[in-house]
Amino acid sequence: MQIPNISYPVTTLDGHEILPAGTLLTEEVLLEVAEAGRRIQHQSRPLIEHGRVREDLQKYLGSAPYNQIFGDIQTQNELWSMMNEVNIMAPCLDVLDYFHQRDYYTYRHILMVFAMTTLLARDMIADCKDWLRESFASPTHDIGKSCVPLNVLRKITPLTLNERRHLEHHPLAGYVLLCYYLGDHNHFAARVARDHHERKNGSGYPRGIKDTDPMIEIITVCDIYDALVSPRPYRPVSYDNRSAIEELTRQAERGKIGWYVVKALVAHNRKVDYDPHEVWVSDDFRGTPPEINAYGVLSDD
Numbered sequence: 001m002q003i004p005n006i007s008y009p010v011t012t013l014d015g016h017e018i019l020p021a022g023t024l025l026t027e028e029v030l031l032e033v034a035e036a037g038r039r040i041q042h043q044s045r046p047l048i049e050h051g052r053v054r055e056d057l058q059k060y061l062g063s064a065p066y067n068q069i070f071g072d073i074q075t076q077n078e079l080w081s082m083m084n085e086v087n088i089m090a091p092c093l094d095v096l097d098y099f100h101q102r103d104y105y106t107y108r109h110i111l112m113v114f115a116m117t118t119l120l121a122r123d124m125i126a127d128c129k130d131w132l133r134e135s136f137a138s139p140t141h142d143i144g145k146s147c148v149p150l151n152v153l154r155k156i157t158p159l160t161l162n163e164r165r166h167l168e169h170h171p172l173a174g175y176v177l178l179c180y181y182l183g184d185h186n187h188f189a190a191r192v193a194r195d196h197h198e199r200k201n202g203s204g205y206p207r208g209i210k211d212t213d214p215m216i217e218i219i220t221v222c223d224i225y226d227a228l229v230s231p232r233p234y235r236p237v238s239y240d241n242r243s244a245i246e247e248l249t250r251q252a253e254r255g256k257i258g259w260y261v262v263k264a265l266v267a268h269n270r271k272v273d274y275d276p277h278e279v280w281v282s283d284d285f286r287g288t289p290p291e292i293n294a295y296g297v298l299s300d301d
Helices: 027-038 053-061 073-083 090-102 104-124 128-135 143-147 161-167 170-182 188-195 214-229 241-253 259-270
Strands: 017-019 044-046 087-089
Touching (some): 053 104, 073 104, 090 104, 104 128, 104 214, 143 170, 170 188, 188 214, 214 241, 241 259
Antiparallel strands (some): 044 087
């Protein structure tokens, strides 16, 4: 596999350049980044207790379509208990604050992917509580977007080719940032930041690998689902729940994502006993995706 290189600089919020544009992410370079990060002590704090996170999550979980998925009281109690165990390093919390102040779409998205991932991991991963406590992978999956200009993240019209390339820089930028903050280039959270846009059939980015990690796949499906049903700057109207599920179904049919995770999400939408193997997903597509959607459309400029 070709060694990836970063097309734009990777910098921290305070302007410290970790790697310049054009750097090949070789093993040697990543070890140096991790070693530099280990020289700095970073404290960790509970994510749920940070700022308005708990209050905002409660509000988001009570809105459609999430009120259907998280409506059961027992499910909510288990979810909060698990999320209470997750501590996040201070620089990552600073990035969350940055998005809360400057790009509310990304802030909301990070929290909802965290909640969805926690729910599906509870059902699908045997040691999910240990995993959540140790990895904090889903709340940091988009940390690399702090290296993308805000005018790109918040743009409502189609991106130019250069803007699209800058946006697609965020997985590798997130990987480098977490290698630095965690002092470990093999840490699972860093790999999630790098690989959450990869696909099972190799059609994703940034490396075009065939991703088969079950936990990363859960985060990937939650990432796609929330991007469809939540407000986005490039789309004035969100997907309704049925259309979002149908889009996930299409992607599963094309081999981009796994059926098992999609069926798990469908089971929670239908509030049926959890057994994805028994969930039937219709191929009769009757949803209506939004007519105006600039996602994936490139500007002629």
